Amino acid sequence: MxxxxxxxxxxxxxxxxxxxxxxxxxxxxxxxxxxxxxxxxxxxxxxxxxxxxRNKDELCLVVLDRLYAERIAEIGRAFSGGTLEDRFRAFEEYAEGMLGDAPRTQFEVEFALQARQNRELQADLGRRDALVVSALEQLVQSQVDEFGLTPLLPARELARTLLSLGIGLGVQRFVVQDVLPVRVLTDTVRVLLGVRREA
CATH class of the missing domain: 1.10.10.60 (Homeodomain-like)
Known part of the structure; x- marks a missing residue:
């Protein structure tokens, strides 16, 4: 070798x-x-x-980059192939396992609180947040284009809404032990995309 x-x-x-x-x-x-x-x-x-x-925070950011990339890839897989309804089901299945995942949620919340005390770290997280929103925007736009949807919000605003709802619901599920359904997230995305749930 x-x-x-x-x-x-x-x-x-x-x-x-x-x-x-x-x-x-x-x-x-x-x-x-x-x-x-x-x-x-x-x-x-x-x-x-x-x-x-350089320090623990830089190492933490590298780990977060990995976790974010994994998450975006998994959401992308959920929304590839099959009917739009198939994709929503796959996304809901993904969200059920991910939102409120205790180890990830605790780690990310602790690091977010750490960043509140450091402007440079806030800027680092802000840049990563923007990249995640851009990736979600592209994913939303691809669904709109492929299925001829008429969303209620522009793709970027819908992506921001999806991320914000996901974070909030994830923290709530973490705190109350997964009793809150993820359907509130998927149903909101359906409404914003102008898609009816199949019976």
């Missing part, structure tokens, strides 16, 4: 640290996960962490 180049070795180390941080953040939460714990669990020195990430 050929020896890794320095760049390949550093990329591998960064990936291992990110994998480990994601596991610990989701298991223990943002505040309970220190860089020392990440380094130890990954089998590296703390210096290896600092040679790849």
């Amino acid at each position: 050929p020896r890794l180049t320095r760049a390949e070795s550093q990329a591998r180390t960064r990936d291992l640290l990110t994998d480990t941080a994601q596991r610990l953040f989701l298991r223990d939460g943002y505040h309970a996960t220190s860089l020392d714990k990440v380094a130890e669990a990954a089998g590296f020195s703390k210096g290896a962490v600092y040679s790849n990430f």
Whole structure:
């Protein structure tokens, strides 16, 4: 097996640290996960962490980028193939498992509260929020174009509504142990897209 180049070795180390941080953040939460714990669990020195990430917040942002990308990809898969009703059912199934998922919700809420005290971190999260909205906007527009829908809101506003409702419902489900139905989200999206629920 050929020896890794320095760049390949550093990329591998960064990936291992990110994998480990994601596991610990989701298991223990943002505040309970220190860089020392990440380094130890990954089998590296703390210096290896600092040679790849400026601080815990930067590492956290990299983990969030991964989680957001996974989420967008899963929503995209739900809305690909089949009838529009098939897609809504797939999205509702996805939302049932994701919204209020305790480890992710706790981690993201803790980090959001941390960002309230740091303007640079707020800006970082704001940029990521805009990217998520743009991805959802493209997804909404593709459904509108494919099915000839007449939405009540422009695609970007509908995407923002979808994200905001999803976050709010996710936090509510996290707090009250998943008793709130996700249908409120999917039914709202149907209404905004001008789509009737099939009987």
